[in-house]
Amino acid sequence: MESENLVFTRYLYIEKEVKQSLFISILNRNIQESLFWAFELYYSNYSQEEVVFEYIFDIYSTLFETNHPNLRNRFESYRSLWETSNQPIYFANIVATLCTRSYDLNTFCTTYFDVHGKQQPIQCPQFIVTLSREEINKYKQHDTSVLPRKMLKEKCVYKPNKSYNQLFGLKLPEFETIQKAYYHNWLYYASRMSLWDHRIRNYNGTIDDEKHEVRFEDNDDFENFYNKYGYEPDEQSDDVQSKIMGSSSSTIQYTIDEFCQKYNFTTETHTASATKNNENITISMNK
Secondary structure, eight states: OOSTTOOBOTTSOBHHHHHHHHHHHHHTTOHHHHHHHHHHHHHHSTTOTHHHHHHHHHHIIIIITTTOTTHHHHHHHHHHHHHHHOOTHHHHHHHHHHTTSOOOOHHHHHHHHOOEEEEOOOOOOOOOOOOOHHHHGGGOSOOTTSOGGGHHHHHOOSOOOOTTTTTTTOOOOOHHHHHHHHHHSHHHHHTTSHHHHHHHHHTTEEEETTTTEEEESSHHHHHHHHHHHOOOGGGSOHHHHHHHHOOSSOOOOOOHHHHHHHTTEEEEEOOTTOOTTGGGOTTTTOO
16 A cells, blocks of 8 residues: 555654554543543644544544433533633543543444444443643643654653554555655655644745655755754664554454453454444544
């Protein structure tokens, strides 16, 4: 597969894998990791953060609303407060609260995999989480205290979860194609996110889709841009590169049976290739 659908986020993760990792982190009830992936999406969608809210609301309506219908009004009020204040704390509170709630996979499994069954009870604390601004400060947009060439090492805390790529129909280029893009054209593939597009245009850059490159009007603009955002992905350690891109070795992929077992969903009917609609899993990667 070519790289037409390859998009790099704020810290040069693959966007679709960030969405998938957020989805799984919420199911795993891991608040810190969920916030990490949520803010990677939030800040990458500069001036378009509403699309990330929609993604979180899709997760809520598909997995959580059956058990917690009253949360919708609270979450809608958080979104309204965010719209008037532009404070990401309200977004963070929604994500963190979902991590404390029981989910029901019935709609998800039926819709996307034609798998029917019953969700087994899940013991959760059922909190309404209210975070402080200090608790989310580490996810802020641009940390000027970190040198650009050290940014990825400092900020890329988690590896994306690739174990569901096949099950969820995540279509990506071969590893060698991703690696080439990461080494030689990272800024072009990052420019497909509104954050990087905004940064590039602030320094009089133009995006050439035909040549898959970014050009600046003069050397001063080029130097000023890279002095601030030159993350030098090709110069990162193997550990950092592996954390962002993965590796050429295959990741073990979960089947639908293993997914259901892991998340306590007892199946009544399924087929061995239960993937009838997985190319359209809009609450995960392909939207």
